[in-house]
Amino acid sequence: MAKRIDVTGLTAFYGTHRAIEGISMHVQPKSVTAFIGPSGCGKSTFLRTLNRMHEVTPGGRVEGQVMLDNEDLYGPGVDPVQVRRNIGMVFQRPNPFPTMSIYDNVVAGLKLNGKFSRAELDEVVEKNLRGANLWNEVKDRLHKPGSGLSGGQQQRLCIARATAVEPDVLLMDEPCSALDPISTLAIEDLISQLKSRFTIVIVTHNMQQAARVSERTAFFNLAAVGQPGKLIEIDTTDKIFSNPSVQATEDYISGRFG
Numbered sequence: 001m002a003k004r005i006d007v008t009g010l011t012a013f014y015g016t017h018r019a020i021e022g023i024s025m026h027v028q029p030k031s032v033t034a035f036i037g038p039s040g041c042g043k044s045t046f047l048r049t050l051n052r053m054h055e056v057t058p059g060g061r062v063e064g065q066v067m068l069d070n071e072d073l074y075g076p077g078v079d080p081v082q083v084r085r086n087i088g089m090v091f092q093r094p095n096p097f098p099t100m101s102i103y104d105n106v107v108a109g110l111k112l113n114g115k116f117s118r119a120e121l122d123e124v125v126e127k128n129l130r131g132a133n134l135w136n137e138v139k140d141r142l143h144k145p146g147s148g149l150s151g152g153q154q155q156r157l158c159i160a161r162a163t164a165v166e167p168d169v170l171l172m173d174e175p176c177s178a179l180d181p182i183s184t185l186a187i188e189d190l191i192s193q194l195k196s197r198f199t200i201v202i203v204t205h206n207m208q209q210a211a212r213v214s215e216r217t218a219f220f221n222l223a224a225v226g227q228p229g230k231l232i233e234i235d236t237t238d239k240i241f242s243n244p245s246v247q248a249t250e251d252y253i254s255g256r257f258g
């Protein structure tokens, strides 16, 4: 079920380095929110705080609050492994499990969650490969390795794997940066379809992509190298790209820096 995210005063560290500071925002359910900003401003770090992956990095630590609907993700007794299951992630480089078949890749996360009959698994595989616009291309080779697919197909397989566990939120960290333009458009189409089922957050360096796929855009920036990244503004994508409130946003989207 797609859920809303409410972040309050979030600061993230790598050891003593303060990578991002004082970030507060709402992410709406069943919509796409894009994170843009220059390299090093902390977009990926912030994304990883939303499913407690940041703390997997040695020295990774967070202050502040992240609420998923009414659940405090950093509250006492919350299991970070369960949080990562409920909030799925798709990475820059497609990373299907190389020795697993296409079929087993899709159900890999599901099998960790419990026992399913063959018929149930078959249904999940078909539903999520169809949902990832990949079914017609792979239905005759479901038991061949996922690593035999093209880069764009592998990324759609990774999206099918992420959606198969029916997550509350789907985080995407530059999911098209390793893909050719045709595969990129296929993933963008897919993102537009998936938002009817999931809350989606996407980090992208491609501003046309942010404009094409997202309803809301957040612009991050940092005052200087070594300084923490901050959220400068978040608004509807139309507003950010046509009439942003802050000069730095205008400068960035018009290509004056970054």
Ligand SMILES: Nc1ncnc2c1ncn2[C@@H]1O[C@H](COP(=O)(O)OP(=O)(O)OP(=O)(O)O)[C@@H](O)[C@H]1O
Pocket (backbone or CB within 6 Å): 014, 017, 019, 037, 038, 039, 040, 041, 042, 043, 044, 045, 046, 057, 226, 229
């Ligand atoms: N594993 C790490 N250990 C220490 N510092 C890190 C680590 N990963 C990122 N950082 C630092 O945190 C800050 C934010 O980096 P992050 O990768 O989140 O930015 P970004 O906006 O996603 O950059 P890019 O657009 O280049 O991917 C930078 O100063 C970076 O050097």
